[in-house]
Amino acid sequence: MKVDVLIVGGGPAGLSAALILGRCHRKVLVCDEGRQRNLSSHAIHGLLGREGKSPSDFLDEALEEISRYKSVLVRGTRVTEVVPAGEEFRFVCADGTTGAASKILLATGLVDELPELEGVEPLYGVSVHHCLYCDGFEYSGKPVAAYGRGDKGAELGLVMKHWMSDVVVCSDGTEVSAQTMQRLEQQGIPLRSEPVQSLQGKNGELSKIVFRSGPELPRAGLFFSTGCHQASDLSKSLGCKRDEKGGVVTDPVTGETAVPGVYVAGDVSRDVLLVAVAIAEGAEAGVAINKAFLRRDGLCE
Ligand SMILES: Cc1cc2nc3c(=O)[nH]c(=O)nc-3n(C[C@H](O)[C@H](O)[C@H](O)COP(=O)(O)OP(=O)(O)OC[C@H]3O[C@@H](n4cnc5c(N)ncnc54)[C@H](O)[C@@H]3O)c2cc1C
Incomplete structure (x- = not known):
């Protein structure tokens, strides 16, 4: 399979980027293993227009919105490997899907470290x-x-x-x-x-x-107050720089990581860890990736 963008992670950040890129007619594959960070919660708070909505209803609605864009495919699988190969990246998924993508968006989120308490x-x-x-x-x-x-x-x-x-x-x-x-x-x-x-x-x-x-x-x-860690090691194996908190560092102008062609959005950056921010970062990454394609095609400076 050959796509413009492989989005790893289908939480609010990855799906928001998929929406923007679908609306830009980009061929996108979203791979998501379905462990969104807030699934144990009953309600999302602090999200304007969706206050109190359950995380699973939110994801169902987002997937339904994205299904209208035929250039966006969503698969329920884990991406196990992404490696640079010339101008593109080769990827492998746990369900056997393999392919090549021009750009990679890591929207893989974090995992919370629960206190080791009986009954938690x-x-x-x-x-x-x-x-x-x-x-x-x-x-x-x-x-x-x-x-x-x-x-x-x-x-x-x-x-x-x-x-x-x-x-x-x-x-x-x-x-x-x-x-x-x-x-x-x-x-x-x-x-x-x-x-x-x-x-x-x-x-x-x-x-x-x-x-x-x-x-x-x-x-x-x-x-x-215990802590959290990256849900995926893909940013590490690709060579993306991390800051002292373990967040993936991006260029404030291009939105790219230290690895050209690899972008991140959502909790991965460990900025403000809220759904609203993940959605905004996903949209920003989608725009940055589309601009990079426009530049490549001589359609913008
Ligand atoms: C209990 C709890 C309650 C919360 N409540 C709120 C709230 O009320 N309001 C609020 O704004 N925020 C809340 N948050 C924070 C919110 O959940 C996160 O900020 C938000 O989910 C971040 O979105 P994301 O898309 O970056 O990551 P996620 O939603 O975590 O999605 C990442 C996805 O990537 C997938 N993934 C990871 N690695 C791979 C891989 N290699 N291949 C394929 N898929 C992969 C994961 O399985 C997951 O499905 C809460 C968090 C928790 C833990």
Whole structure:
């Protein structure tokens, strides 16, 4: 198969780029293995015009919109290899699809590192969260916990105090520095430093935190600060530069990575990690790629 653009990843960033490129009559293949970062959540918040929509409904609608553009193909598969080959790139997918593309857009997203706590998985995305901009608003007036080791959790708790009045920091058997402890005291934020045994709840709703010793802590929500990493190593194997946070670096003018012909959009760059930003970055990458084709064809400077 020969395409103008291979888009790796069909989340908001990749699909937004596919929409722009489809409208530019470019032949596009979108390969997506279907692990969009927010699928465990019930609602997307902070997305103008789509506030509160479920992530899976959002993706269904986006795919339906893109299906109107016959030059765009979408396949549910993982891209396992992309290698430069002269003026183009050769690619291989897990379902056996192989081909060549003139440009590559990596919209592969990130994977969140969940805290290793018993009971966390069924609560994640419903009452256990990592992003205050996504989910903080819903917890004003409710009892919440900030989870993180050492000063990390305490610093998260301090920021949470802006959204919620009843915040308790859980440092899970680790120490908080004297300076940060003083800031917690100044803001009236209690610290529970005992090791956490489990999170308990029903139907995704957290009800309490159980410690290895000491009383249980009834809570309606928990925010954590652990970290995340790239969902795909393709940017690394292609030789794209990464910054100190692990985000892929792009040229602010051309939108390209350090590897000519390879672009990125969405969470991969580790800029602001929101759906609205991923959509905007996808559109920007789509325009940048189309401009590169126009230049190649002598149609623009
Ligand atoms: C629990 C949770 C809740 C969130 N809530 C919100 C919210 O309320 N509001 C908000 O704005 N943001 C929210 N976010 C953040 C939001 O999910 C991301 O900013 C957004 O999904 C980024 O879009 P993306 O297209 O860059 O990546 P993703 O949506 O993660 O999509 C990347 C896609 O690429 C695929 N992929 C990766 N590697 C390959 C490969 N080699 N081959 C093929 N496919 C590949 C992945 O499987 C995935 O389907 C939330 C995140 C989480 C974790």
